[in-house]
Amino acid sequence: MLQFHVYPGGKKRIVTFSYDDGSGNDPRLIELFNKYGVKGTFHLNTRVFEKMTDESEKKAFVDRYIGHEVACHTVHHGWPTRMPASSLLNELINDRRDLEKYTGYPVVGMSYPCGDYDDRVLGALTACGIVYSRTTKATFNFGFPDDWRVWHPTCHHRDADKPIADFLSRIDSEWTRPMLYIWGHSHEFKTEEDWAKMEETVSKIAGLDQVWYATNIEIYDYIEATRRVRVSADEKTLYNPSSVDVWVERDKTEIFTVPAGKTVTLP
Numbered sequence: 152m153l154q155f156h157v158y159p160g161g162k163k164r165i166v167t168f169s170y171d172d173g174s175g176n177d178p179r180l181i182e183l184f185n186k187y188g189v190k191g192t193f194h195l196n197t198r199v200f201e202k203m204t205d206e207s208e209k210k211a212f213v214d215r216y217i218g219h220e221v222a223c224h225t226v227h228h229g230w231p232t233r234m235p236a237s238s239l240l241n242e243l244i245n246d247r248r249d250l251e252k253y254t255g256y257p258v259v260g261m262s263y264p265c266g267d268y269d270d271r272v273l274g275a276l277t278a279c280g281i282v283y284s285r286t287t288k289a290t291f292n293f294g295f296p297d298d299w300r301v302w303h304p305t306c307h308h309r310d311a312d313k314p315i316a317d318f319l320s321r322i323d324s325e326w327t328r329p330m331l332y333i334w335g336h337s338h339e340f341k342t343e344e345d346w347a348k349m350e351e352t353v354s355k356i357a358g359l360d361q362v363w364y365a366t367n368i369e370i371y372d373y374i375e376a377t378r379r380v381r382v383s384a385d386e387k388t389l390y391n392p393s394s395v396d397v398w399v400e401r402d403k404t405e406i407f408t409v410p411a412g413k414t415v416t417l418p
């Protein structure tokens with residue numbers, strides 16, 4: 152029996168962070184993430200560009216996030232369900248377009264301002280080429296979303312102690328879901344005590360051999376790549392048509408790599 156129950160490098164667990172609104176505290180949070188080797192996705196509102204007069208200032212704003220993922224959060228941070236269609240579409244596509252001018256890559260991730268969405272908003276995301284979006288609803292669990300556009304996180308950072316304890320206590324167990332997903336806003340860190348608490352949170356889940364530290368889009372790309380792998384009826388030959396290397400587990404003991412674009416026959 153084969154299972155795509157392993158992640159890049161043959162890791163069995165995933166940790167990801169997701170921060171909204173692009174506050175002036177983001178560079179310090181990124182420094183913290185870099186110190187501990189963890190990855191984050193930063194959901195930005197391009198309304199900040201309205202106050203910036205020259206291109207280099209906008210570029211410097213987006214360059215703060217190099218090494219992590221830049222994603223959408225709409226231009227002006229309104230309530231998506233309360234916007235007429237034209238405003239909703241402009242808020243999504245213009246945020247994408249303005250961020251992409253400086254990232255150099257397609258920006259196709261998002262989080263909902265105020266956690267606000269409905270079926271109409273989901274359709275608008277798809278129409279604007281956005282492939283996933285995070286909500287603000289904590290699951291206190293570690294699963295993948297059924298619909299990437301309704302991606303519920305594990306918890307907010309202020310509620311992370313218990314989920315982290317659960318995650319760590321089961322880190323070598325086969326019988327658990329794999330992904331710890333923590334979200335928040337860096338503008339919530341107002342005092343040195345707040346920063347110290349966040350550092351403690353990050354340090355508890357950093358540097359673990361079992362964990363793949365990834366941005367949101369890396370997780371999306373990887374899981375989608377596993378779903379595209381074609382497997383022969385005898386479970387021996389695997390074709391990976393994607394541009395992402397995929398790992399597969401056999402009989403809960405052996406782990407194999409199926410490189411991007413390759414067909415592999417297992418021994």
Ligand SMILES: [Zn+2]
Nearest residue numbers: 171172264265
């Ligand atoms: Zn927000």
